[in-house]
Amino acid sequence: MGIRVAVAGASGYAGGELLRLITGHPEFDLVAATAHSQAGSPVSAVHPQLTGLDLTLGSTDAATLSDADLVFLALPHGQSAALAAQLTPGTKVVDLGADFRLQSAEQWTRYYGGGHAGTWTYGLPELPGAREAIAASDRVANTGCYAATITLALAPLIAAGVADPQDVVVVASSGTSGAGRSAKVNLLASEIMGDLSPYKVGAHQHVAEIKQATGAASLSMTPILAPMPRGILATVTARRLNGGDPREALQAAYATDPFVHVLPEGSWPHTAATAGSNSCHLQATVDIDSGRIIVVSALDNLGKGAAGQAVQNANIMFGLPETTGLSVFGVAP
């Protein structure tokens, strides 16, 4: 008998990817999946890619989740706290929402508004000391998709004194699944195909999380919606300090990490190579004109940016090998 797993908020894109990963995980038994308006529907009606999975969506409440050893919360931001409080004591929880990521209540209020629910262990295993903290936790706040992409590129450079934390400029483009599964005109295929569109320019709520996770003191981030279903590509530039080598700093940081790959010199990350995987691809150089450091980071926003990361965290929480049920390799083309 494996670990009993439930997913709350299974009708969205991250929820669907969680179900795919859980059903392929050798130690996890999927015991429940819940949704709000689509409770009562077969999973395969909501996620046709899961045709063959014989499971009906339950309603999102503590009773439906009570039988699980492990609960993934993939709820709209702001809804995790109330549900988490009602779960059976001892249930391990990974929250894919933003509610418990920030340490600072003041930053929470500035970027999200409303009251701060609290702070859980931050779930990015590749950060120094993170695996130990995650392994010791029953509650883990999964990183956001932009934060994962950018933090993996930037945190080691600031830690190594190679990049100036006072001068970081990021432009990051995301596939549309990162914008969620709500019916909105601006997310229609007719509007998106052939289009690149920036949004929340100058004031994206993930800046607070990224600064907290990377140690950046000043961060300009411009997010862009790109015409592809999955993937984030982040271009992270920073003023270079001390003539340091950014690529060496990345290699040193991730030498033993199974999912973070510093590419061979001359190769640059692209999103399609990470689709369906839990990998992050990185490359770095120094601009010949400005002398700035440029790091490019790519991952699958539903993989290492959400569901894959969540499974990786859960593996660590249960003492399993970190790679269990996850793929290093992408599905391409």
Place this chain on the structure above:
Amino acid sequence: MGIRVAVAGASGYAGGELLRLITGHPEFDLVAATAHSQAGSPVSAVHPQLTGLDLTLGSTDAATLSDADLVFLALPHGQSAALAAQLTPGTKVVDLGADFRLQSAEQWTRYYGGGHAGTWTYGLPELPGAREAIAASDRVANTGCYAATITLALAPLIAAGVADPQDVVVVASSGTSGAGRSAKVNLLASEIMGDLSPYKVGAHQHVAEIKQATGAASLSMTPILAPMPRGILATVTARRLNGGDPREALQAAYATDPFVHVLPEGSWPHTAATAGSNSCHLQATVDIDSGRIIVVSALDNLGKGAAGQAVQNANIMFGLPETTGLSVFGVAP
């Protein structure tokens, strides 16, 4: 120690998907992968989605493949016979090319030209009697991607006397990976995005294979290139015989097959739901105006249409459970 597996012709799209499936297969050990012009390159330089796989492409010759118990041939059409003849006796071989699919030398010459190499066991396990034949074979000719999509939709209807084999009309659209990885102007992204384009209209070489596999006596097939990387959607229409129910005939044919799913009434197959999987989704109805049978069939041309099918055949050849190392579920969105 698992089954030693090699892939000849690993630099194309089907080859890349084979490598992904083999490296995730619990009983297979990848021992060699070969290519022509890219021999000597690391696999990850040719297939960046396989970053983390430490393997160099060898040259495509019998010596490189001599250590394998199982060889997948993913070569250009016409090149399989010479290489297969040189392999170590007893090596099991699955050919993804067309060379050994046809029984009729005359049909081969009509559609492909040149001499007919011979006929191997036809590798579509869901056909009646096919599993037994495959299990007893050392040499299996994998179905083509169009043939797999169309045969799964049509063969049971002809066998059951529901569809008229004299009157079959098919229109099938394929993602671009089905057109291969050669540098051609008409396959450039700039030409393909936003475009649907028919090709080989009225004379596609796969018609012979489809007629052989389905029992159709007359078949009009129009293939179309669609702006997506993977997937085939086939619309198969036929004159209805004896008032038969096409959906019931499909359900009866595939009641126990793990990878072929007749969808619930009202749901129609779409390609994205099968991406990355080895599944085929089917639905059927009777047109209210013409009274014709319409069956729609969707699968991943690199999955059930090529590499996944090949692994399924190999599993059967080695007596493994048919689903080993394959996913019923797709990667979506």
Place this chain on the structure above:
Amino acid sequence: MGIRVAVAGASGYAGGELLRLITGHPEFDLVAATAHSQAGSPVSAVHPQLTGLDLTLGSTDAATLSDADLVFLALPHGQSAALAAQLTPGTKVVDLGADFRLQSAEQWTRYYGGGHAGTWTYGLPELPGAREAIAASDRVANTGCYAATITLALAPLIAAGVADPQDVVVVASSGTSGAGRSAKVNLLASEIMGDLSPYKVGAHQHVAEIKQATGAASLSMTPILAPMPRGILATVTARRLNGGDPREALQAAYATDPFVHVLPEGSWPHTAATAGSNSCHLQATVDIDSGRIIVVSALDNLGKGAAGQAVQNANIMFGLPETTGLSVFGVAP
């Protein structure tokens, strides 16, 4: 002073294309554009591609349209009749909806339900006798986008006795703008990109219109949604009669038409070549296996399939050269 033109229902995709064509038309002066929920918004807020057009959307009522010599109705099906009845007598009207296309009230009720509003002159100028009828009309019912694509391919073949009207099979794929601009989950970019999905299989409401316009007696039509913003590609197959040459029949029918092009032998239509234009591209052959006629037809569903066609009809109604303000050439890539 030119012809005063108004667009009712200008917030959708066909409405936006109408505004683009009208503002570029040398004889048309755009005097009003109306919308329902977006009345009061600047046009450029609803259609950012029209940035620079200084016009505010009015509400959709007769008063707002009272100053126009020519009104284009681009309303949801079923809403044209009431508004048309209130327009100033003598106003010329082109309705892009389905309300007035069908001659048969019984067919209307079968496919659309509800009461039949009546029948206007059918606005496909390339049909025999159509230009004269359109020129003599104050009220014209624009063809539907599927109907235009399929009728241009099929009508001359039935008229010439080359194709059997009893045995026609059509599969037609449309870009997403054909599905409208309503916020629906199944039209989200995340669902559409990489996907082909059939819909209304076996019972599409446009079958009645196509049969009326082509003379087909039995028609099986399968519509498919394709991952591109614009374009329709229809594959029309029919039993061949009397050994006729379908390509010659098409050439004879369209020898003097400026917008319908029978391509050189060996070239097949593709949708991207017609994007942004009012052209339809055609090619025909006889299938070597089945002997059926195959015609492929491509056009821009918003151009010759909707707004361009409407402007062409209006040109004829006002005695202008048919090509005024329209482009034969597409925008590609």
Place this chain on the structure above:
Amino acid sequence: MGIRVAVAGASGYAGGELLRLITGHPEFDLVAATAHSQAGSPVSAVHPQLTGLDLTLGSTDAATLSDADLVFLALPHGQSAALAAQLTPGTKVVDLGADFRLQSAEQWTRYYGGGHAGTWTYGLPELPGAREAIAASDRVANTGCYAATITLALAPLIAAGVADPQDVVVVASSGTSGAGRSAKVNLLASEIMGDLSPYKVGAHQHVAEIKQATGAASLSMTPILAPMPRGILATVTARRLNGGDPREALQAAYATDPFVHVLPEGSWPHTAATAGSNSCHLQATVDIDSGRIIVVSALDNLGKGAAGQAVQNANIMFGLPETTGLSVFGVAP
């Protein structure tokens, strides 16, 4: 009798767009179009969107172009100088290549290698004094597509003392037509769809041109290939000086320009809104965290970034209204 116009290098994407614009231009008569390997082909065989244009591609030499009053050169970089030297004296020439854009021979050699051909009038009409210089010239060097996008966003801010020329960071994504029409594996649709990929990171050859045109002293630019056929979206960030308002500086600079639009506050440019047009859309803000200026600029790389810009320059050279034959409005969706 209009102005006799020829296009040298008409088989590529910019060449095709030039032909479309010229054939729709009321004062231009297309007299010749040339190509290298495709000389002798009908234009419509190379550009199917121009079906209906009765013209055969000539060979690219001075004799073929000798009858023209105006020649557009759309040749591979490095080939313009030799051909331009052979043209009939008095022929006006717009070069879409890079050969004559740079003033500095040293910068040419650094970024392009080889000898510097010389410097022509720089063809970006919206720069201060540019229209007068262009009107007085027989030879104009059209801006590059990235340079046009970025210069329109940045030059007024540096000129107004609002942006620090020492600290500019740009990330710009281009549609695939910007990469040309050569058959390359990395430009295949299968590789591009679903993918974002950076290239020439840290050392793009357009940096020299952009610095020259904008006055930037230090510029980090990361170009990214995006999965769409047309469009460039540039995110230009710079350190803010003197508390200046970047949006006001842009509005002041472009108050009377027909093709450059500073969007209403809250609206951000996106590429699809400019497709097929000669417009550039701009918006600016100040980042709440870093205090940096962020400007986003969008245009059609084949329009305002290449062929449209070239026609605009030619209009000015011939004393025509700048907007003749060009569209402010885009083709969307």
